[in-house]
Amino acid sequence: MLSVTQAQIDIINDPARFKVIVAGRRWGKTHLSLFDLLINNDNGCWKFPKMKNWFVAPTYRQVKNIAWNILKEICFEYPQLIKKKNEAELSIEFINGSTIELKGADNEDSLRGVGLNKVNPDEFAFMKKEAWTEVLRPALTDKKGTAMFIGTPDGFNYFYDLFQKGKNEEDNYKSWFYKTIDSPFIDPLEIEEAQRTLDARTFRQEYEASFEAIGGRIYYAFDREKNKTDQIYNKNIQLIVCMDFNVAPMCWAIVQNIKGIDYVIDEIVEYNTNTEYMSKRLGDIYGYGTYYQIYGDYSGTFRSTSSRTTDYEIINQILPNSTIRTKPNPSIIDRVNAVNSRLCNAKGERRLFINPKCKIVIKDFEQVIYKEGKREIDKTSLDLTHISDAIGYYIDYEYSLKGRPIVYQREN
The missing domain is CATH 3.30.420.280 (Nucleotidyltransferase; domain 5)
Known part of the structure; x- marks a missing residue:
């Protein structure tokens, strides 16, 4: 039986409109995202009628090969809730009229023109910024929908910007951070094996969910925390x-x-x-x-x-x-x-x-x-x-x- 941890339940129940979760590999990101679309207290498909919720991955292939199988495993434990399953469209309709659909961000045109109650971009670090700003965010407007961004870091890109916004709790964003080892389902020996086989930078990024500088970073000496100051304008200084x-x-x-x-x-x-x-x-x-x-x-x-x-x-x-x-x-x-x-x-x-x-x-x-x-x-x-x-x-x-x-x- 698939389930979520207490930490994941706390995230699902948090009232923030836009949630940003940075987590290491195998922490359970896809499971959390799918459960959130089903049981969220604001617009979960199992809790409210006529909801239209999307799970969006960077590519259609990722959705079909990974997330679709997990979703079926979750939902088919509750067959009494299912009205119709569509393998071609990767969607499940429930008896209350709510629908969950799985999409790939590599075909942006297929994402346009739909009003959504909730959208959860998965592995968002590997999507274009415009997939959110120009396509998915407008889809939430008329229904005042919500979103959960989740993924492992890939340099200091737009996912990093959203994570920082959530850390500061700006514009109804809120962020969470978890390393792979924080998952109760991961054997610590697996983490040790990864440390032996991966270079330090890759291990930090993939297992410790660290935002690492992408190759060729010019101002490598800059550190957001160590080069930070509270100094403000002093009118007596040039x-x-x-x-x-x-x-x-x-x-x-x-x-x-x-x-x-x-x-x-x-x-x-x-x-x-x-x-x-x-x-x-x-x-x-x-x-x-x-x-x-x-x-x-x-x-x-x-x-x-x-x-x-x-x-x-x-x-x-x-x-x-x-x-x-x-x-x-x-x-x-x-x-x-x-x-x-x-x-x-x-x-x-x-x-x-x-x-x-x-x-x-x-x-x-x-x-x-x-x-x-x-x-x-x-x-x-x-x-x-x-x-x-x-x-x-x-x-x-x-x-x-x-x-x-x-x-x-x-x-x-």
């Missing part, structure tokens, strides 16, 4: 602004240096914007008469064919007490090495800290990677790399001996 002039998004990081330690205290991120608007946003927040030290991309000193004014000239027109500090862009390796040395040097000293409110900075430091087989930054994601580049311009200017700096001030 404001440093690190700039990247990408348009969508344009990202500026706000830094203060205290006794040789750099603290990223704020970030300004806007989409489809321009330098004039960003300068006014900075002025609105920290003052138009404030003295700023500006660090950024050397390309900001160039005039474009569409404008006779450079980015830095625009900044000085709006924020007149600004000093621009820039130099020809260093090699990527030099800039990255400079940033990593501030995050944590060979002696274990950390001299660059991030306030947790700076979520885009943290995301960049955790997720920016090299192109496979190359020492070039992977720019595939339009949202990544910009704010870490901006911080890199500042750090390379102040802490690298290479390149001749340029100080640009407003002409009177």
